[in-house]
Amino acid sequence: MKIQNALSTQGLTKKYGQFIAVNDMTLSIPQGSVFGILGPNGSGKTTFLGMILGIIKSSSGSYAWFENGEKYPPGSIGGILEEPNLMPQLSAIDHLKMTANIKGVDFKTCEHILKRVGLDHVAKKKSGAFSLGMKQRLAIGSALIGDPRVLVLDEPLNGLDPSGIREVRELILQLAAEGVTVIISSHLLDEIEKVCTHLAIFKQGNLIDTQVLNQVTETDTVRLQIKAEAEHLLETVKQWAMTKSAELVEDFIHVEVMKPGNAASLNAYLFSNNIQLNHLVPLKEGVEKLFIEKTK
Numbered sequence: 001m002k003i004q005n006a007l008s009t010q011g012l013t014k015k016y017g018q019f020i021a022v023n024d025m026t027l028s029i030p031q032g033s034v035f036g037i038l039g040p041n042g043s044g045k046t047t048f049l050g051m052i053l054g055i056i057k058s059s060s061g062s063y064a065w066f067e068n069g070e071k072y073p074p075g076s077i078g079g080i081l082e083e084p085n086l087m088p089q090l091s092a093i094d095h096l097k098m099t100a101n102i103k104g105v106d107f108k109t110c111e112h113i114l115k116r117v118g119l120d121h122v123a124k125k126k127s128g129a130f131s132l133g134m135k136q137r138l139a140i141g142s143a144l145i146g147d148p149r150v151l152v153l154d155e156p157l158n159g160l161d162p163s164g165i166r167e168v169r170e171l172i173l174q175l176a177a178e179g180v181t182v183i184i185s186s187h188l189l190d191e192i193e194k195v196c197t198h199l200a201i202f203k204q205g206n207l208i209d210t211q212v213l214n215q216v217t218e219t220d221t222v223r224l225q226i227k228a229e230a231e232h233l234l235e236t237v238k239q240w241a242m243t244k245s246a247e248l249v250e251d252f253i254h255v256e257v258m259k260p261g262n263a264a265s266l267n268a269y270l271f272s273n274n275i276q277l278n279h280l281v282p283l284k285e286g287v288e289k290l291f292i293e294k295t296k
Contacts, residue, residue, distance in 0.1 A: 006181040011061035036192040039202030045185040079152035084139030088128025117141040133164025227279035
């Protein structure tokens with residue numbers, strides 16, 4: 001069955017005088033995906049998101065929400081561009097009621113949205129007293145008023161502590177499980193790898209690469225970092241039948257092990273050769289390796 005697109009762009013471009021912020025961006029985002037947009041500062045992520053949200057006028061090109069430019073009702077697209085714009089003197093429920101009033105949505109949905117983003121227990125608390133993670137969840141709640149089919153989030157993890165990052169990550173995964181298409185920009189590679197199904201890499205306003213994320217992270221090998229007080233560790237590792245490659249990197253040895261080999265079987269092999277490891281950790285490099293290769 002053909003996968004329908006939530007968004008299609010064709011040659012989308014934004015110029016500020018002679019400066020090209022976004023250049024000839026042609027991209028398709030499947031419905032139901034969590035689509036990550038990665039790029040260094042100045043790569044055009046926020047400008048691109050601003051154009052597809054209708055906040056920034058494009059210089060040329062076009063974009064269409066849903067398949068074949070299907071008509072969609074107001075509220076089908078929710079978004080947060082840059083930092084959440086909250087009023088510290090307003091409570092969580094009053095924020096959502098204000099947004100509902102602007103969108104023409106029944107106030108009855110506000111309590112449901114607060115529960116959806118995990119803030120129903122602080123409905124009457126002023127947002128000025130919220131943690132950064134709670135503020136971000138409240139901003140996402142405001143974007144969810146009207147039950148949008150697509151949610152656009154620009155750097156939603158900026159400035160959050162580990163607890164706040166976890167809160168927002170879990171909310172994104174929950175929304176995706178409910179069928180909401182999520183488009184998220186970030187420079188946090190590890191978080192993109194945890195939540196996204198698809199990936200686009202921007203550099204200097206250009207689209208460098210797109211990937212289905214499991215094609216990036218699922219490989220035929222496992223990479224491990226090891227260390228031991230043994231003179232012949234590197235040579236011994238290279239002699240193992242499951243070793244694809246092994247090299248010395250500073251004080252450690254990085255080993256690429258062919259599956260079904262893994263950390264346990266490598267450790268057992270070395271132990272049988274009278275080598276006891278004092279350091280053995282997996283190396284996660286799928287998205288990070290791709291990002292570095294594409295943006296250098």
